[in-house]
Amino acid sequence: MPLPKLPTHPGTLVKVTNDLDAYEMAETAPLAPPTTPKARKQATKPAAKAPASNSHGQPPLGIPAPETPDAPSVAVRNTGNGANADTAVSARTRSKKKPRLAIEKRKLFVLDTNVLLHDPNSLFKFEEHDIFLPMLVLEELDHQKKGMSEVARNARQVSRYLDGLVAENKSLANGLVLDTLGNQEALGTLHFQTTALSSDLPIALPSGKADNVILGVVHALQQLHPKREVVLVSKDINMRLKALSLGLPAEDYYNDHVIDDSDLLYEGVMPLPENFWVKHGKDVESWQQGGTTYYRIKGPLCAQLIVNEFVYLEGELPLYAQVKEVSGKTAVLATLRDYSHGKNNVWGITAKNREQNFALNLLMNPDCDFVSLLGQAGTGKTLLALAAGLTQTLETRRYTEIIITRATVPVGDEIGFLPGTEEEKMLPWMGALEDNLEVLQLGANTDGVSNGNTPDWGKNATMELIRSRIKVKSMSFMRGRTFLNKFLIIDEAQNLTPKQMKTLVTRAGPGTKIVCLGNIAQIDTPYLTEGSSGLTYVVDRFKGWPHSGHITLQRGERSRLADYASEAL
Template sequence: MPLPPPPAKRAATLSPDAFDAPARATSKPARVARARFTEAAAEEPAHTPREAQDEAPVAALRDTGVAIDVPTMRETVEAPPARARREAAADTPAAAPARKRKPAKSAGPSKLFVLDTNVLMHDPMCLFRFEEHDIYLPMIVLEELDGHKKGMSEVARNARQTSRTLDALAGMPNADIAVGLPLDVTGHREAGGKLFFQTRALEDRLPASLPQGKADNQILGVVEALRREHAPREVVLVSKDINMRVKAKALGLAADDYQNDKTLEDGEFLYSGALALPPDFWAKHGKTVESWQQGQHTFYRIAGPVVPSLHINQFVYFEAPGEPSLYARVTEIRAKTAVLKTLRDFNHLKNAVWGVTTRNREQNFAMNLLLDPEVDFVTLTGNAGTGKTLMALASGLTQVLDDRRYTEIIMTRATVSVGEDIGFLPGTEEEKMGPWMGALDDNLEVLAKTETSAGEWGRAATNELIRSRIKIKSMNFMRGRTFLNKYVIIDEAQNLTPKQMKTLITRAGPGTKIVCMGNLQQIDTPYLTEGSSGLTFAVDKFKGWPHGGHITLARGERSRLADFASEVL
């Protein structure tokens, strides 16, 4: 029977209750069902044109009196995207029987953030980090920016960059400072708010005990005036100054720290690089494990609930009494399967690296990363005395002098003193860096003692050769350089900012390996925390990269005194 022409009017909405049983063409229940369909359609909102096209053939066949199975016909006529939308809506708990559309959620009024000067000088891109919320800059903030723009320090560079950003926003066509400057006009689409400048004097009601001429108090006065003027809209002061936030809260003003510079809220959640397999690992995965031998390594292909939690180059280990132990590294992840590769055992003396053997599980993991030519970037974290510098130097000397994989070792570090600065240092670049490289001298002394058969003259010649292959460089002169086939060690990396870390890592040319080491418990820079350190930033961003690896060293091996001091002090 040929299909009749589609009706001219928009198709009525079918009630979901009608899908429970097929319609009968000429019987009384069919007429009652059609009446129920019509009543349900009166309560239903109108369809979109696309949905109307989906419903039209079904409604047309029903009007002809032909007996049809409604669910089957709907699955045949309905386009897959429309069917997927209905199935997804039916699966939601909030889907009502009458299929009424839920109104869109209101996001509520946007906040007004008043930025302190230190936020702008800390992160010049902070203007674009507040999503749909608006930003307000008091006039005193612009004055302070102007006062810090001179010099070559990081703060001065950030102040100049912020000034250029403000100039670009104010210089856009049709820019009107009185109504606010849209923050997305310079290409930052994630910023949906506006930027407001203080264009008039605001009357504040701060206590008379606060000095009126101080810049911090003037900003607090602006926040208090804006809170009264824009009530009930929330006005929040954003400052990196702890005392500033405390004073604001004491005055009843909302204040918060700038959080967008933090990679992690808590250092406890930092990626460790190693994962202990559950006790029932072999019971759940043993039946589906595939294994094969390739050279000195054994490979395992596993599939199971542990796979989604794995990352490329992550170490896994299984230790249980009465069960075979497993120490491996994840080399491949595809869909729901992962490939594990067993490790080389550097705990044994036959695999000693420049006379150094590892003493615990994490050190063995680290040595496997340091000696792998396919891994270009390695990060090592751990407390004092866990062997970070010694292992990095030993593996570097082996690959430079024995394997000839790299031409030389380059060492650098952040020159941040623990106490007061002792002033300028005389000499060349390497001589100036000498006092900062005491860790290098100490570890080279340990490595030199491992060569006992060459005699005194042989050890002296070896020390001279080692010194000739190690270059000490300052971070201040790294901009624009490119390292080719070098083994680069960045010590005390916890004192680097994310921008400085990016500057150093991007110096790597073909054939270069970079090792970053640091202890996040010993940050000497006053403006960095565990969450905002450049080392934390690098560990988090390189997590899962096929040519990068990280391991957190857990146990100290320096001495029993150093281990006990790390625990109790």
């Protein structure tokens, strides 16, 4: 039976309608190709663009007004991550871009300059909400762009992002779509201040101060857009307090916070319950390999264990082990080497407590490439790291030299025009290194008191040998370096940003071990907190990697005076 002839005009195949069901039927129906050249030419023409909406009635500053109710639209439920959950349109007709919220539902975040200088990518971290930049913020960015500091680099990066957004969008009238540079998670728009804003604040503030100008902009935006939530985002605590005093919503920048509470930070140690062997002692497999005893256990607690985490049980059947493998409700534990015994001393140093013993097991393990040690002053972080580095550099020759660097506050700035070499300029920052070398030098026992039996020439020769294998480097010249077979110690790592920490850790070449030391309770870098520190960042991100380990040292071992002071003061 011959097929019926196809219509000449492809437009007769589908009836144009705004009805959703008819739209689905038209899109899913199989279409035969046009036969005539004229029909083929018409079929290949691009669809006509919808007429631009009238700009009359829009609020000022280029922020578009809400959509009119009579405009044809498809109901979309926001699921929190931009997912289009309830649309009835088939997958073939659904747009590749995620749907945008209605204007009223999107917050308008006014960014302070310090947020952009702290994290240049903050422009793309507000998901479906909009961003507003006052003109004063652009002025302050321009003032901060000169120099080689981290702040200057961030200012230049923000300027490049803004330039790219303007180039892609071409117009500032309705805002700049933030996902045009490839950041698909940014579903909002960016708006610049294009008109003068003036409003009377509830409290009279000096007009010449930059913070007060930004507060005035936030207050004016609230009056211009009463149906939208306008929020000031600033890293400056006093700025947020002033805003709250004026009745303006203000928030900190939370995107770079790894954790909300420092007490939730991974400690690397888990105490086992007293009934551990009762619930996990059935069908235990054990074997020995290379002087280490391994246990394969099964039980409900195994699912909570993390690779390279230390577990301990004290009592009649004590256990001190490290998690080597986790698979469902099965885990493999490996016994530890007891570094608290004098025969296992590391460059004359023995572990004074349980956590120090765990730390030395990580520092002396050649399969562990990254180690992070947290703890208060006097817990022995630098001493343990130096002892492990000297032993593996001068005795076992696993590493060729020790490289020590630390965050100089302000981080990344030039170390000055002081006379001398790079190491001589860094010596004022390395007082902790000198103090620990005195403890580790030949002729000193584990308590750091000289026994007086070693002649001075022997001490001097040993110190010269030690210093020849220890290099002190500045972070200002770390970019582009690659360290091969080095023992790299990063001291005071809590003062590093996540970006700076990434720069340092990625310097590691084959055979290099990196040890990060710090105390997140002593952060000196502006706008860094316990939750956003680079040290907190790497502890959380390296958690569970088979070639990394972390220990939080609990007890101070410096002296009874220092221990009492840390508790009483």
